[in-house]
Amino acid sequence: MDPIERAAEVRYTRADGLADVLRGADALFVYDFLSTAVPGAWHAADRLRWVHIASAGVDPVMFPELRASDVVLTNSRGVFDGAIAEYVLGVILAFAKDFAGSLRLQQRGEWRHRETERAAGRRVLVVGTGPIGRSIARLLRAAGLDVTGAGRRAVADDPDFGTVHASAVLADHLGHFDYVVAVAPLTEQTKGMFDAAAFAAMKPQARFVNVGRGELVVTADLIEALRAGEIAGAALDVFDTEPLPPDNPLWTMDNVLVSPHMSGDVVGWRNTLVEVFTDNFTRWCEGQPLRNVVDKQLGYVPSGGNR
Missing domain, CATH: 3.40.50.720 (NAD(P)-binding Rossmann-like Domain)
Structure with missing residues (x-):
């Protein structure tokens, strides 16, 4: 300063x-x-x-x-684009290679051979096509994953995502992806967008990653979807209540990775x-144009990319 x-x-x-x-x-x-x-x-x-x-x-x-x-x-x-992209790639690799399971077995001194998954070739839907979402898409593509976007408008030939689906019809597309990454800005339109219906539309083998805002998710619906096996796991860096209360079931679920709002830090x-x-x-x-001017009606900085 x-x-x-x-x-x-x-x-x-x-x-x-x-x-x-x-x-x-x-x-x-x-x-x-x-x-x-x-x-x-x-x-x-x-x-x-x-x-x-x-x-x-x-x-x-x-x-x-x-x-x-x-x-x-x-x-x-x-500021946070590259760091959050690395976090998302990290948790995808952690799920694919079952790092959490290996750590639990190590802590018990238990030698148990398992087979793990390939990350390359998995299909990822990034919901939110601003700068952070685009940084995520570029890094995941470099690692061999197949990335699609979801934003305010549908686009057929986006330079980072290839295809961008309109968020208004998100439920029609959720079932095609192995990972769904939430990084959309919090607006009246996006609040609670990941609810019981959204999780029910995903594949049972899908994992959900939230690095956007906690309020994008109906937490009770996510917990129920995980318990019911409607989705296979979740990596959560943001929550509708922070800090996450000690009695929240997400803390103790084996298929959930919790971090305290630090993916970009x-x-x-x-x-x-x-x-x-x-x-x-x-x-x-100096009277020059300011960087990152927010459109106060949209709730984010508009750019050439979709939101």
Whole structure:
């Protein structure tokens, strides 16, 4: 933050003090991207012109007053793409090679020979065709997997996915894939999109991976689908309630991999988030176009790709 501190008055605060420091502020950097404090302090934003959030997802700040205002919203799109793609490839390999089963056997000192699966040639549906979804598609294709996308609009010749299906008819396509990866932005249209009907439409051998938002999934329906054998497993990095409650059944299911919302958090990521804001602050001061401007009606940064 040093370059910004030299150029502007910077006020640091925790959530409970946000309203006090927001008065008279021109810009707000929401560094705690999971915080829900901004709506409650919005009444104090008497001259605010720009909000930047240190995440790709913007749902914590997509409340009606901000949507209706002239305040520009930007995000940190691009920081997490490669790391999340590596996470997705990692969990697919973990399922195919049964690494979790090997670790359990190792901890018991049990030598049990098994056969595992090939990852190459498996069919993957990536639901969400923004930059993170595209990075996932490119890496999985390089590893030999057959990747298709699902986004806001259908496309027949997408450069990263080949075919993109329309999310509106997602259930018609879920049954054709071995892995379904959720990385869509959280909007009114995507909230709860993976429910009992969606899981019932998948193959019993399919695995579900969520690196998008926890609220994309109806958690109770996912648990029931796993228990009933409607799907073969899940790798979950995000949840509708975080931290995941200790009594949640997902913790103890052998066919579930749980990680604490960290798929994109690699060494140095916190500094990189500040660097993105610093770059945009320089652009803002110089009157240049800002990077990663969010369409507040869509809920994400529009681009040439489908969402």
